[in-house]
Amino acid sequence: MYIENNKMTRQLPADCLNDIFECLEENKITLHSCLLVNRQCCDIAVRILWRNVWYFQDNDKQRVSLSIISTLFACLPKGSKDHLQKNGIVINTPTQKSPMFNYASFCRVISISEIDQMVQYIFKEQPTPSLGSLNFNKYLLSQEILKMFMNQILSLKSLEYYLGYSQNITFTCLPEAKTCLMDLTELKCRSDIYSEFFYQISQICYNIQSITIELRDISNGLADLILKQNNLKSITLISISCDEENEGTKSLISSLAKFSLTLTKLKIIEFYIPLSFITIFKNLEELILSFELHPFDDFIQLQNINFSHLKVLKFLYAIPRVEMLIKFLEINGKTLTEFYVGDHNSKLNLAIAKFCPNLKILFTIFVEEELDTLETIFNRCQYLESIRVWCGDGYLNDKEFLDVLVKFSPKNFYELEIYYCSYHEPSEILPKELEEFFLSWENRISRRSLSLTIFNNTEGISLEANEENMKIIKKYEKLGLIKKFRIEEYDYDEDD
Template sequence: MPCQLPADCLNEIFEYLEEFALHSCLLVNRLWCKISIRILWRDIWDFKHSISYRHQSRISSKILSTLVACLPDESKEILYKNSILISTPTSNPPLFNYPAFCKVLSINDICQIIYMGLNIKSSTSLSLNCLVVDEFIKMFTNQNSSLKRLTYSSNYIYNITLNDISYTCFSGVNLVNLSELRCSSDINSEFYYQLSQTCHNLQLLAIDFEPKPVSNELKGLISSQKNLKNLRLSAFNGGDWTDILSSLIKHSNTLTKLYLTSDNGNLPLSFVASFPNLQQVELSFFCGGVYSKNFESLQYATFPKLQILNIPDYFPEPEYVINFLRINGKNLEKIYFFNQNNVLNLSIAELCPNLKKVFVIFNDDELDTLRTIFNSCRYLESIKFYCGKSLLSEKEILEIVAEHSPENFYELKIYNRSNSNLLPEELENFFISWKSRTSKKSLSLIIIKHYNYNSLEINEENMKIINHYKNSGVINFKIRGYEDDDS
């Protein structure tokens, strides 16, 4: 008789399975089915990120009918009285209470599946959509005491405006275990009031600021948190985070990650210095001028625990960043700077000796600078390059990586800004040099494709060489789109 592994062991194993494998596990026996269902329904909304709109519509209809089958009788009666008839997969009760397995509640995605599944588009029928949304929210919040993430972040979702939804469905709901909230600043203040009654343990708070005054209830929710660690503020088209800054002071010692993104360079940055325990900072501003001047207020701020600094868009004055690195560069492990400046690049070599990952842009006359970074940053593990027009060539990069990259280096990312000119013999010489290194760690070679340009893998001879060294364990090889690169 075959031995059955305990449920906790199976659960540990299934956590590592891909989605298609989990679907296969559904058919083995009831125990395997239950464990797989728990994992698949943990974030049921995730399906929409990787499939076509047509397939999304089919999946949305199936999720919608399953959720309707799980609704309490009272909610089903409300829908029936309003002539909302949604077919269910079977006339029998559901095998599981699927909403109880969900760790993620996305009101945006609830609106999406209802919009797709009910196909109610006319303005006179939108109240029916809102009615279904309300009943679903009540079901998720009443039947699930272990929600971890709540997303409600758009001011107009699939023909349903934020204020169309009834916030009484959150009344009395215990969201004590909620750890992530992603929201918009202009949601009805009643929503924030209801949430603030029990939700005090957020670890991550992401707010999209709209061009309207911030409610006192949102400020109160921010102030009521006990251990906020990750803060993400986004302000576009007139949005402004200034009104909440006084509410953030309480979290000056707990906050470890801060992401700020905006198209308004006038928004204040000096408050960032109030969080001395920050470990990760990203400043993504789609504007120059004033933003650069605002960064001046941070150039002498001290962050003794800072490990990651990302400035992926418009860049402040390099002088300010260099002053910042003089104080904080020693502990940095990752830098992402979308900037072309040789003085700044040389300062990284001097001031950031403990870097493990780096992305900066090297002009075609900065080969010595790259060599200096490799020789100075001896813990470097990964680097990303732009290649092409007025930039270093692939051949130059490969030669420097083979000769000067430190012992722990293992990941090379190449993003072409013009068509690749790398010859097969140049690529093979690099692999031969890598194979002969003292360190026997395999190289992860990642090509990030630009839709306008051909990269090195377009050459069939290059791919033959890559596959040969891949099969022999010298390299790992991947091709990614720019949008899929996490740098």
């Protein structure tokens, strides 16, 4: 999307433009182009763009990083610039004039690790005759930027703090931090950050709803911070190098028990705790488990538990013993709207059709002999809107799969994601057959536009490898039958 007609945008009320630009929040390249349309568009888009300026899709990350940090440097108060200059740190800014906006005040997300990376880029690109080491200079500049954030941001929503060497950045002790951090709702951090950080933030923040913890050594104060929260709803535990048996870990786990009734999302990645711990969270809506090697022997503790509000269930790598998981689905499958399994079992696929009638999103693995099972799922799961499948190397044949999809998928179905696994055999879909598929899709009752994503391996032998197939896809994009088309490289760590 690109807005070119200035006359048209002047006729649109500001609230309409705001709604349009809100839809572009994740598409930062397009949102940035909206800054150049006219002053009204710029005033609206800049606030959305800088709300979370740290994450963007761009092939030249270093160039964008330099632009962000140099803009923030231009926004620094004179006292900060003088302090940095005394230490030999001077950063080139886009213009000598004062910035058009107070960009820092628009931020609602701070990522200290991204700031660190961007600062590193700027010292690499603009080396200065500074007085200290690279790490010290990074600390000084990062500290002044964080001071500015604490002064200018009236209500920070999300804070990410994963750094190791910069653990002594003490922005939380600044007087202005109380106002800035008081309404924090999301915290992502390492468990080994210096203890004073956790003590300080626990005196300010009481309404954090989502916490992601990368578990290493457990600093004092982390468990206390968790206990201070009033309404924690989401917790993610990621084990990096953590001793599950030490007292700090036990204290952390114990602190979560306070939220047995409020917690709605639990995600555990390679953190081996007894699964019986999960049974206390009766109001879970999302449960995501990622164990690459763990055999799930104690899933027996969960198989008979009724999680009456459970909507999303994901097993990113290994799955429990199938008989246990089927028993779990027999009790909880009816409420599920999203189910993800990263392993194949034909009995499990039949159980999905039997026990999960309200699914909207499904990712499971079928082999080529399971087209009948796939058809059964389509017939019984009438709310299904999205499916992810594997094709090639003994999994589904993509041509046969598309035939079943167009004939039997429910009327509200619109999103298809295909993972091509084959390293030997190219896609069997010919341009004529692909054209027939889109013509048949166009004649469906619902006529919902199709969203199509292809996850390719490095060999590039999926259906888009045929140039004629790509011409057909582009044709139906222009006609509006395909709402969105993407080609991605397969990521084994993907969980969404």
